[in-house]
Amino acid sequence: MRAASYDRHGPAAEVLAVHDVERPVPGPGEVLVRVILSGVNPTDFKSRSGATPRPIDGFQIPHHDGAGVIEAAGEGVDPARAGQRVWLWLAAAGRRWGTAAEYTVVPGEQAVPLPDGVSLELGASLGVPAVTAHRCLFADGPVRGKTVLVAGGAGAVGHFAIELAVWAGARVIATVTSSTTATPAPPTRSARRLGRPTGSSRSHSAPTSPLTSRWPGPAR
Ligand SMILES: NC(=O)c1ccc[n+]([C@@H]2O[C@H](COP(=O)([O-])OP(=O)(O)OC[C@H]3O[C@@H](n4cnc5c(N)ncnc54)[C@H](OP(=O)(O)O)[C@@H]3O)[C@@H](O)[C@H]2O)c1
Secondary structure, X not given: XXXXXXXXXXOHHHHOEEEEOOXXXXXXXXXXXXXXXXXXXXXXXXXXXXXXXXXXXXXXXXXXXXXXXXXXXXXOOOHHHOOOEEEEOOOOOOOOEXXXXXXXXXXXXXXXXXXXXXXXXXXHXXXXXXXXXXXXXXXXXXXXXXXXXXXXXXXXXXHHHHHHHHHOOOEEEEOOOOOOOOOOOOOOHHXXXXXXXXXXXXXXXXXXXXXXXXXXXXOO
């Protein structure tokens, strides 16, 4: 398969290249996923550059996040999962098989089913930022009826925090640094149904419960 990879830390132009790499085989509890979209996260380039170095197991295919279709299930995983559309999280954590490749292998629970009607683009954007937002919001319990301040509401983590907080029944106040980043997005059906956050002119849709029910921690 074709894959971007590096075998030492450094600037992307010096260490990152596209190579032919043997397609991984899913082990027990794992799934092989045909990657359709790979999502880039700050942790990916910090690991590659050496700013936060991680051990390299011969080579490293970067990118934790992504979306695709399950190609094959390893031992102990329901074979019926083949063909399932999924979003991926922490694919490259402690493993060489990031999502910047035609295929990746991940533990089955890190390939989360994407509900019908949810785009692969959204799926590939969830991963680290959306799980971070989820943990920040819900680690100490439900936020229903509370007021949540999201500093940097236009950012990768911030906009998911707004959407999740609205979905969970909180009143949301968000900050933005300029009118440019506060430009209203077209409201989606779910955003209209759930109402808009306060203090920001952005509209935010709410993810459906199947997306969040498999995230670590309480769903609400
Ligand atoms: N991305 C992840 O997966 C992840 C995971 C764990 C932790 N984090 C942490 O979460 C924080 C946000 O990360 P992110 O990836 O969401 O970043 P981001 O997409 O770059 O968003 C950062 C937001 O902060 C706002 N901002 C920047 N400088 C500001 C300032 N001086 N005063 C007020 N607002 C300011 C920006 O607002 P405007 O757009 O309005 O200019 C921007 O929307 C960072 O501390 C990061 O280290 C991120």
